[in-house]
Amino acid sequence: MDYWLAEIITIGNEVLSGKTVNTNASHIGRRLTSLGFTVRRITVIMDDADEIASAFREAIDRRPKVIISSGGLGPTWDDKTAEGLAKALGVDLELNKTAFNMILEKYTKRNIPLTEERKKMAYMPYGAIPVENNEGIAPGIYIYHNNIDILAVPGVPREMENVLENFINKMLRNKPNLxxxxxxxxxxxxxxxxxxxxxxxxxxxxxxxxxxxxxxxxxxxxxxxxxxxxxxxxxxxxxxxxxxxxxxxxxxxxxxxxxxxxxx
Structure with a gap:
């Protein structure tokens, strides 16, 4: 068999505590498998920037073709995925103008003010490309690093599925064609x-x-x-x-x- 390896990282205290079942990893795993990837590892970690950075670093060191994380992209204080990914890559966390405009447009259409908490969802690692989220607010985060497709998707299942499909259809570079x-x-x-x-x-x-x-x-x-x-x-x-x-x-x-x- 030809092996195109992939890894999944699930981020969230609610998954570790057993409060939430990890259906996101199941969906992502099935979708990657359908494309010809072999999912080698699923890692579940807490909402902590250092833990997230460590998980991404370790995954990158194993050199899979794709790494996909879910969770931790929202507006609250414990949404730490963007920060952790930036640490793992050794780059700054910055306001992404494209992501900011995506978010601003959605709130403006509903006459909702853009608070600092909502603006937080536009902060991404330097060099990241936002992935459209047609089912929610927070865009996904895509980075191509060391020949690895790295994607962070929101934790809400319908948003995760939408961002994942947008990534696969428009951005995924390492396509196994298997x-x-x-x-x-x-x-x-x-x-x-x-x-x-x-x-x-x-x-x-x-x-x-x-x-x-x-x-x-x-x-x-x-x-x-x-x-x-x-x-x-x-x-x-x-x-x-x-x-x-x-x-x-x-x-x-x-x-x-x-x-x-x-x-x-």
Whole structure:
């Protein structure tokens, strides 16, 4: 498999405390995977500029193609993402004129005054490009640094999704041009541990991703969802490889007296 690596950073005390479920990382991960990226790591950190800077530095040192963070772009005192990213890059935090005009226009249309707190959302690391947020106020922050696409999106899910799509469609430089395909087998009456050695051999044989997802307790009546996924430049080659793996897995499942189901 070809690997184009990506990392995700989620910023927010509410995620760490368990108050908010990290659905943003799930969405970003799925979207990046659909483009052919392999998400290597998801990091969750608190609303602290030094923690944010450290997370970005460490991610940059690992040299992925893309780093996307979510959260911490709002007007409140604890929204620290722009500050942390500037620290990580060793540049100043400055008022971005383009971002300022984006924000000013939205508040002016609603006859709402532009306070210092609202103006705060226009401060970005030097050299950053604001990404349009059609669902809210705070623009995303985009920087191309050391051949890495770095994007910070708002934490509100609908805003995150909108800014992410604007980035992918208009700004993303490191496009893998890989096709990602996956298929599933649903199995009853086969233990995950019994299937494991066969899966291990197939992964080696075909250089493909195979993951078993248990859906019940192994020692009762085991139910498995088997995910088979591959990426590459030729869609037909990936399809053929996945089909070969499926056929071999089905043979193994029958050998183990498993039952193939159409769905769970």
């Amino acid at each position: 096709k990602y395909l996956e298929d599933f087998i649903y199995v009853e009456n086969v233990m995950e541990s019994a299937l494991a050695p066969y899966v291990k051999e197939l992964v080696k044989k075909y250089d493909i991703y195979i993951k078993t997802h248990p859906k019940s307790y192994e020692l009762s009546r085991p139910i498995l969802e088997i995910q088979i996924a591959g990426s590459g430049r030729e869609e037909e080659e990936i399809k053929a490889k996945i089909e070969k793996v499926k056929n071999e897995l089905v043979d193994v499942i029958k050998k183990l007296n498993g039952i193939i189901r159409n769905s769970l």
